[in-house]
Structure formats: C-alpha cells, structure tokens
Amino acid sequence: MLVLSRQKDESIMIGDDVEIIIVDVRGDKVRLGITAPKAIPVHRREVYEAIQREKSEKQP
Numbered sequence: 268m269l270v271l272s273r274q275k276d277e278s279i280m281i282g283d284d285v286e287i288i289i290v291d292v293r294g295d296k297v298r299l300g301i302t303a304p305k306a307i308p309v310h311r312r313e314v315y316e317a318i319q320r321e322k323s324e325k326q327p
Contacts, residue, residue, distance in 0.1 A: 273289045274289065274292075275289050275290070275291060275292055276288070276289065276290075277289055284303060284304050284307070285301070285302070285303045285304075285307065286301070286302045286303075287299055287300070287301050288300040288301075288302070
C-alpha cells in the first residue's frame with residue numbers, strides 16, 4: 268500500500284484520468300473530491316460491496 272500525506276486543496280493522480288482532491292479536513296474526517304471518466308465507477312466501499320453481493324446473487 269502506498270501511503271501519501273496531503274493537505275487541503277492538494278491532490279493525488281491515479282494514472283492520467285483519475286484525480287483525488289482533498290476538499291476538507293475536519294477532526295478525524297476527510298472529504299475527498301474524485302474526478303474520473305464516466306466509464307470508471309466510483310463508490311464508497313460499503314456501496315461497492317453491496318453491488319458485488321447483488322451481482323453474485325443474480326448469477327446462476
């Protein structure tokens with residue numbers, strides 16, 4: 268795992284197309300802004316896991 272330190276208004280690039288921006292830091296919470304092509308789905312982990320469960324339940 269790569270661990271990076273960033274401050275408010277700084278960003279991280281993933282490849283050429285995905286940018287993660289630190290929008291705000293309040294106490295132990297960080298708000299992120301994510302810019303990615305529409306073809307790349309972006310979800311919170313719990314939403315992603317729910318989608319994966321739903322997909323596996325639909326498969327024969």
